[in-house]
Amino acid sequence: MKSAYKVTEISIDTEALLAFVGDPAAGGATLFVGTTRNENEGRVVERLEYEAYEAMAVEEMRRIGDEIAHRWGIVAVSMVHRVGVVPVGQVSVAVAVSAAHREEAFAACRFGIDTLKATVPIWKKEYYEGGEHWVGPCHAHGAAGRG
Amino acid sequence: MKSAYKVTEISIDTEALLAFVGDPAAGGATLFVGTTRNENEGRVVERLEYEAYEAMAVEEMRRIGDEIAHRWGIVAVSMVHRVGVVPVGQVSVAVAVSAAHREEAFAACRFGIDTLKATVPIWKKEYYEGGEHWVGPCHAHGAAGRG
């Protein structure tokens, strides 16, 4: 299985991702791109800023890719996450999977982005009209310290 | 909802498709591309050749897009199918859907390609080592005529 994982500070080249997973043995490929939305929970979002524990993020993507290869017969997988400022409308993350048949390509791509969002050590700070905050499941960033 | 549907004789520009469905209101987009595989049911495939009832194909894609918009809250959808010769490894069909959240983008994209393959009047002729034939669910092309 071909695979490639990356954290990047520049725009994500989705065309290169699709080219990477393209293969004569593949009947199809599914690509998911996450893009910065102009609205979140009622706030007007101006931009997002991502921070990564880069070395672990890439290793964790590789573990997800290996799990995908174990669960589904796929031809190639690639995951890329951008860090730094990502303006509204631009791509922050991309997951591409090719397989002999589309069932596998869809299931593996969906598993890839779902698992990436749950386990890969990357954090998003939202800059919105009137403030900024770190996005987290429990808004733990807002919890008071002990001191 | 933004939408675009096309039958084309030249290479499918997936980057343009992603750009088309991109939108500040979209949190993500799912793209599926179908590519010519080098093998099918044990035969070595040399190329595929597609024929379309173009006017109806585009209308049928639009009906699928409207159904998608009716079932899921999406931001934009685009479908393109190539006709004529498609060499091994190249893209024959692409479906892209953007939505506020990835659940909708995945479900709608999957519905789009599944329904396209079932209803859009396009036919594939497979050229393989030692022969050629029209691909069909029942290999109806092989049935004897009455005369």
Add this chain to the structure above:
Amino acid sequence: MTVRVLFFAYLRERCGVREAAIDLPEGATVSDLWSRLLSRFDKLPAEPPRFAVNRLYVDKAHPLHDNDELALIPPVSGG
């Protein structure tokens, strides 16, 4: 009335024709047209394909009108 009939893919190749203009009595249905086609094109299979009239799938009872465009739709295989 006259109906324009379109042939695609393996039906086009077998019958050696891309389209044909068929005259029919007023009130004729897709089913009537299919019978007419069977008598004119002996390479057509007995089992009918799907039909589309003016770019919409229809069933065999669908009534035809002058200048309708009827397409014979063999099993599709796009994708």
Add this chain to the structure above:
Amino acid sequence: MTVRVLFFAYLRERCGVREAAIDLPEGATVSDLWSRLLSRFDKLPAEPPRFAVNRLYVDKAHPLHDNDELALIPPVSGG
């Protein structure tokens, strides 16, 4: 032994530090290290984050070794 501790995102901002070198007795676990960190960084929340040692998630009972890299992983929000 010495363990290198990495701070990210809101923990990095609250504690005002990206990394720290912490000395620990042999046989110390992640849990022991967390207690040490709580006494040194008063902006740390009482509730521990997830931990990764040498870029793998581990639980609090995980034994530490000299030169290990321990990361405090607040709730991730990539995507």
